[in-house]
Amino acid sequence: MPEGRAEHYPGPIHQPPVKAGTVHDGQAVDALHAHHPKLQHHFDAMEQQAEASTLGMWVFLVTEIMFFGGLFMAYLVYRSASPAAFQEGSAHLSIGWGAFNTAVLIFSSLTMAMAVRSAQIGRPAKTQVGWLLATMALGATFLGVKVIEYSDKFRHHIVPGPFFDASQWEHPAGVEMFYSLYFCMTGLHALHMIVGIGIMTVIAIMAWRNQFDADYYTPVEVSGLYWHFVDIVWIFLFPLLYLIGRHYHG
């Protein structure tokens, strides 16, 4: 509250019901965590603020699960309706690139975790930014591979829509459905990766300006939660899209 405003208040109006057992020790709480510069006005303590932010991110990730869930539902329905076509479509995806990208993302989760940890234990800004840049570079690598894979699909006319070449497939309708879902699911995932890299950029700038310390590293932590979530989505997408029926052929 800005200085000088208090005089406008008509006295101690916000007292809780003054009844037996009603006490107030707000000052004690304040004194314990005396005005960290990053404490927003509506929180009583840094812990409360950090807990609110992390819970907020967890709740947001729940909404993300439901968001992707609609696509996974569609996948489930259509794969069970035409398993052979899904297998046929999947066979054209490169397991090599898929596995490489899986490794890249798992490794990026490690660098992300290191970024959170280095902010938490107050490592120098250079170290924090280093881990964040490594995470962003790995994310960019993933997207680069995705570009290679997508352009391969365009070259071979297996992008659903008017340019889809049905002649090369045994089950063209089902394969087109498979690739509709492939592009929707990996496209939405790639969009999340791009957003993630954008967030990392902001966090890296904040880290470079020495904004994080042991009492305040929540932005790094919640961005990490988001990054790990996007990784986990890929961990599901990889087997569901790339590995259908592969065990038959060894």
Next chain:
Amino acid sequence: METLNYLNDGHGLASWLLTKDHKRIALLYLGSITAFFAIGGFFAMLVRLELLTPAGDLLASETYNKMFTMHGVVMVFFFLIPSIPATLGNFLIPIMIGAKDLAFPRINLLSWYIYMLGGIFTMVAALSGGVDTGWTFYTPYSTAAANSHVITAALGVFITGFSSILTGLNFIVTIHRMRAPGLTWFRLPLFVWAHYATSLIMILGTPVIAITVLMVAAERVLHLGIFDPALGGDPVLFQHLFWFYSHPAVYIMILPAMGVISEIVQAFSRKNIFGYSFIAFSSLAIAVIGFLVWGHHLFVAGQSVYAGMLFSILSFMVAIPSAIKVFNWTATMYKGSVWLQSPMLYAIGFVGLFTIGGLTGLFLAAMGLDIHVHDTYFVVAHFHYIMVGGAIMGYLGGLHYWWPKITGKMYPEPWAKLAAAIVFVGFNLTFFPQFVAGYLGMPRRYHAYPPEFQVWNVLSSAGASILAVGYVLPLIYLIHSLFYGARAATDPWGAKGLEWEIPSPPPTENFEITPIITHGTHQYEPSKEVGIA
């Protein structure tokens, strides 16, 4: 000399449009949802005018389709869903839990801007030619056949969904993390419980409609075949995904109203709620079971009969927590000192109309009967009893009840009582005849109908004009009260709860120092006489 409060703490347009104060954001929402209510009401008026006569003489059938579609889209997504949570919930939840603001004030403001952006998209769709798919956007009509502005309208719905998600997220985190010390879960006002349950539905359901609408847009733009049978897609999958959100969305509309009613019934019966924990848990039960009943919209869509039986049983089950609430409100009034002020009139109206809406919902949950009345005016009457008779009555009741707190001004009570009576009469005259017409077989969504249904439609249209008067009246006297109303006391109703212990209107920070709570927030003593301020 006026004391400093959230209304005079900062002047000018920027202080409102860039505010992070939950109370000011609530008022931004109040203004915008009122505008959308008027727009949705305008479309409804054209629909009712067309239906005065059996012939389709006022509107061409395509225009009529667009009118009922825009009525549904605007009312559902831009009025009913944000109505109570984004205004009253936004305003009251932090105060009721002894907090200075919601957990994420900036996200709260962002959600209003997202809501307005979605609204602009929808209005652009309406003005550039409209949408005729019905508010349900059923495929393949919406993806292949309709050549109206489906994508613009669908994007409007998609965008505004994120405003709903962010509001729900903010409420959940706030209720978990911002409660004043000592305010345990079972000391929370039932209004907060109701909003907690609502928020669960918002965060779990809304993302599914978002991705579904996105798939429809992708199908239209990129010619994918996700819902197109010609390309191996299944239009019924769309219906499943759509109703997975849109049935629980009905509970997004009604649960906050139930929270409002729980507060009003206590305040105006001077009695603590009968069965507090039953009401609290029934809100959660409605939220949970409400997610498992969507298939009752697909009884005639080729769904397996066993799935139908399961959905039918679950739909009957969701009536149980709703009935618990009705019984408990009634039991709260029983032997209370009932004070028939206008909020209480709305509350009692709510209990009656919601009961009719709920019981006719059971007719529709019965598979055999549903086949007879499916897609008739019986369905239209049923859900208007829940949404208009329930949600809007609760909204108006709550708006009156907390108006002195929000604005610091008293509204004219005689006019408010008159308006409540007009709304009740107009509502029943509008929608009860639709039960009859529907049961006799009049289908919904046609601009012309056989002459034998005319009497019911004339009654309904007459009722709608009375209802319109009932809605315009509060708009006039509430705005009038802003300028000429008597100054409201801190607790004009003699009601209990944290919001009635801080000044009207509240200061920006709500509580200068965080209160410590040692007992439940409602402590009514029925023997004590409380006068009007």
